[in-house]
């Protein structure tokens with residue numbers, strides 16, 4: 122969950138949870154029975170209002186109203202007065218009867234008597250009205266039933282429900298709710314902080330441990346944090362950084378290893394002709410080559426070895442220049458067909474004198490364009506052709522097939538020969554610096570083992586790829602890809 126979503130959610134929770142809890146508290150509190158002593162009146166709750174309290178005696182009041190119309194004398198009957206009062210007492214209420222200004226019955230318990238002077242005058246209240254009056258020690262709710270006596274005197278029956286002991290004082294209610302609110306807010310705050318803390322702390326700890334590991338140089342331990350929130354994304358970036366650092370470190374080790382091997386092969390490749398040069402020159406100096414014919418043979422060998430060394434050093438210097446970007450590329454947008462057609466024409470011409478067959482097939486659209494350094498790509502092609510010539514079979518006429526075709530965003534060129542082929546063991550190494558198949562070393566074919574590594578470097582600097590397939594004693598095919606551009610695409614100068 123995103124940190125933003127989580128913050129919004131916690132905000133909503135901060136608002137909703139207290140509301141929910143407050144509602145729950147409200148219902149709990151409001152459904153809590155009030156302490157009403159030993160009376161067995163109906164349900165009295167803290168949430169009772171004056172109306173609720175008043176409604177408890179509704180039925181009794183209705184009955185008394187019935188009497189006022191049919192048996193008004195019931196109000197003056199001592200037994201009925203007592204029975205009615207007992208009935209009302211079960212609802213925490215009592216009966217008071219007044220005739221004229223004289224109180225004829227007062228069923229109030231001790232301390233609950235009404236202040237008689239505050240009783241309403243006859244006719245002031247209509248049936249159904251509810252009046253709050255002062256009792257001796259508290260307030261009470263009063264309902265009035267009027268009745269007429271046979272002698273014409275007016276009578277009033279009052280049903281009074283003391284209210285003070287049931288409805289708590291307003292300040293207490295407020296205090297009660299404030300305490301609950303504080304408890305609820307503490308609970309909400311605690312829950313939300315715990316949720317936020319628990320969801321973030323684990324990731325923070327993981328990242329802390331990971332950065333410690335990286336600082337110590339231990340790049341092997343994965344940082345495994347899943348999720349889509351910002352912290353997880355940070356951890357995932359950290360993981361990508363760790364993976365990158367590990368890859369770089371591994372690459373560095375591989376490069377160091379390759380440099381060591383390169384140094385050792387270069388030493389060997391320079392030492393071998395140098396040993397011959399020293400040997401043959403000492404032979405001349407020591408007079409071993411006494412006759413002029415032998416001396417000439419020794420000098421020819423010295424010269425040939427020196428030429429080999431010179432060739433190797435030239436190619437090495439070429440490679441290092443390319444590697445250090447000292448040879449700038451001059452990229453141009455050119456028509457592929459024009460370029461390869463011309464190459465095929467020249468090569469066919471050259472190979473005809475070498476006793477070799479050359480065929481050329483191009484299936485590209487006429488207006489296919491590519492961006493390349495024409496001189497460097499020519500160098501690639503010449504190198505591949507000269508290798509095909511060098512590594513051809515003595516008993517077989519060289520057949521060289523040059524094919525150019527479309528490969529989506531790329532142009533694929535391939536050069537197939539029917540030469541000696543490359544063994545499966547040597548095949549993965551032919552593009553390495555100074556690599557020469559053992560066969561090539563031992564057959565006396567001149568070479569430095571640098572050519573194909575230069576070819577690979579040039580193709581890769583063009584954003585392309587190069588690879589080879591081969592079968593020993595059947596031939597090899599070198600493939601390379603070069604990026605295509607649409608004819609109307611702008612040419613950007615990407616020269617180094």
Ligand code: ADP
Pocket residue numbers: 508509511512538540541542543551556557558559561562567568569570571572573574597
């Ligand atoms: P060099 O030709 O100077 O030895 P390269 O880098 O051009 O160096 O080639 C590396 C090795 O790949 C060669 O020594 C040879 O063993 C092998 N090779 C390259 N091209 C061919 C080919 N067309 N047929 C057979 N083997 C080849």
